[in-house]
Amino acid sequence: MTDAVLLGLLGCGTVGGAVLRLLEEHAEEIAGRAGWRPSVFRVGVQDPARERDVPADPDVFTTDLGSIVADPQVEIVVELMGGVEPARALLHEALRNGKHVVTANKELLATHGAELFEHAAEAGVQIAFEAAVGGGIPLVRPIRESLAGEQVSRVMGIVNGTTNFILTRMTEDAMTFADALSEAQALGYAERDPTDDVEGHDAAAKCAILATIAFDSNVTAADVFREGITGVTKEDIAFADRLGHVVKLLAVAELEDGQVAARVHPTMIPRAHPLAAVREAFNAVFVEGDHVGELMFYGRGAGGDPTATAVVGDIVHVARELGATHVPLPPAVERRRGIRAMDRMEGQYYLCLHVADRPGVLAQVAGVFGDNLVSIKSVWQEGTGREALLVLITHRANEGAMQATVAGLRGLDAVTEVRSMMRVEGEGE
């Protein structure tokens, strides 16, 4: 009989319940692959009397979460509460008591990750967080460990299922943003207050975590440039389609001149790019490395069962390393690399303008581009008699120059409206 390793769970909602069921159902395989038999010793909840359909002894439930992180018998603390406090204080206490930590808390890690990683390093324990990005998709550990001998140059991901569902509906069914959002809400993919998803906050937190592990340098959510999808129109999607592109909300983290650039924004990518095939609420993270080339990890980025699978995988990994002679370092706690400001970014741009439909307008518009040294790659104009729609794609240009171009265009009498500007990724010049 394999020895037991005792777990203390903080929180027992959808994910916690699924974790308990997986540990029970697959006890034998887990013990074989972990070397230990993970055994749930304590589960911290608000209401221990609540009816729960989970395979756990009623005695394990407690409202005293502090007692779990202090219990000398608990070896691994599994935090599934979410939010910054009290999770942060409890995990510090767990680390202080020499316990390994498994957490799915992206918000906490994207804001206070460095202090927790530093504390774990001092305490000589592990902190595992596979479930914090990409739900059930194994990618944090592959990037950290399987690619340890690799210089990652760029990570590009679809890391928010809600917005990907909305953009898929807009693309495949020609829906407006508002209608697609309503459908996502009706199906339970979007919250009643969808701000966290549609404004890119959730994706920005995950982008910060991905940047930290990919580039071994501390990046927080506040370092990530963020633009949501509320401004994406049916027209943008239709023009993307004509260009052979699709629109995705991408989290991009890249290394440029030794600095980390991290950003979340709607992006046009070519239809042949592997990320373009990621539909509905699926997530995927595309990684480019100097030696390994291009990798992609694809799967369900959210949901109780997929997330629980990742949490159980982390428990297995931490258990495998119990008693190891040397404890490997957690991710970087220092800002080893600077953060590259967004206006120094270089990329291609899509611009959609409403202009007066009269001679000379295109020359004026093109003049503003030229003044800002932004080179135009292609132009379409669709006149309606009084007004015209003008769509332009640039060659690679500097973000600052592009912002100045947009400001200049807004200053032209002939330009009624700068409808939208979108970044274009994933193709050559």
Next chain:
Amino acid sequence: MTDAVLLGLLGCGTVGGAVLRLLEEHAEEIAGRAGWRPSVFRVGVQDPARERDVPADPDVFTTDLGSIVADPQVEIVVELMGGVEPARALLHEALRNGKHVVTANKELLATHGAELFEHAAEAGVQIAFEAAVGGGIPLVRPIRESLAGEQVSRVMGIVNGTTNFILTRMTEDAMTFADALSEAQALGYAERDPTDDVEGHDAAAKCAILATIAFDSNVTAADVFREGITGVTKEDIAFADRLGHVVKLLAVAELEDGQVAARVHPTMIPRAHPLAAVREAFNAVFVEGDHVGELMFYGRGAGGDPTATAVVGDIVHVARELGATHVPLPPAVERRRGIRAMDRMEGQYYLCLHVADRPGVLAQVAGVFGDNLVSIKSVWQEGTGREALLVLITHRANEGAMQATVAGLRGLDAVTEVRSMMRVEGEGE
């Protein structure tokens, strides 16, 4: 300064050289993530005097491979020789001497994996083989460990880059198999004798390894049904396109009624399936699990640098677990599950026939299907006056019944030729 862990390499070709360079270039990150500093202590080669562009002391090279696996200072043996012997004997000797093993040798594992895994379990050491399937793509360890709490129901992969390159050229440039093969050979994607790739032997070995780790039951290359791509015609590809499908050489391993079915064959999959977007020489493995849903791992499946990245990742993982209190079990050594015979498989089929273009032929053909209880989903007929091309897609049917149908069709006077039969995967009924 982190302690060193001493490595003994067996073989120093393309992959071995790339491993030495990665260990040198990324020494600091590797040490941080592994907890140890991997140090190359011995490299076994045929000709130590040969000029090698690798960052290694000339003194580490030796022709005496037996001395490496016996050396008391070596803790991890990294086998990059390929082939069954002498790799098999050397690894047994290494295990006997208590050394952990990292290997990229798919042929050895697909034929003698069970005996090596059993030996490793007895010796209480690790055997890691990320590079044996999918080159640089981290997938063996994610399936084994991150999905430890998961019941995988099916694994479907594009695991051979050469055949995927050929099929991509046939699809995108309407080339014949012969022309696409010539191009693959000219570009170095295919060997001069391409049998191992185009007849599916390479894919079958990888399929056996994937089935073993996914289902925790020993599966060997000999258990895998195998059909190569030499019979795939331009017509098949064109009809697949009309159906909204693409043709891929898939390795499929699935659990059916508690038995493992493992097969490699050309397959039609819908264009919207994530595997359909895997082009050129890329590989990808699609995993379906009860809780995690659908996952896909994508990247370069071959080449010195990608493969070396996986080998270095394995070295990092093995080092992390050095001295761990309990050694986790290697993959299954027993045949816990039976192998399901191919004629018991159920699936959808595509059939392309040349028939006489005269009244009553379709009724005869349909009669043979009906006699064998195979239900036809759709039919196209293209007449040329004298002869007609008849393409049929079935509903789900039994492979045995389908084989009987083909035999029956061959017996019809009106059927000039059964041009091709292909399995269809990845869509509903």
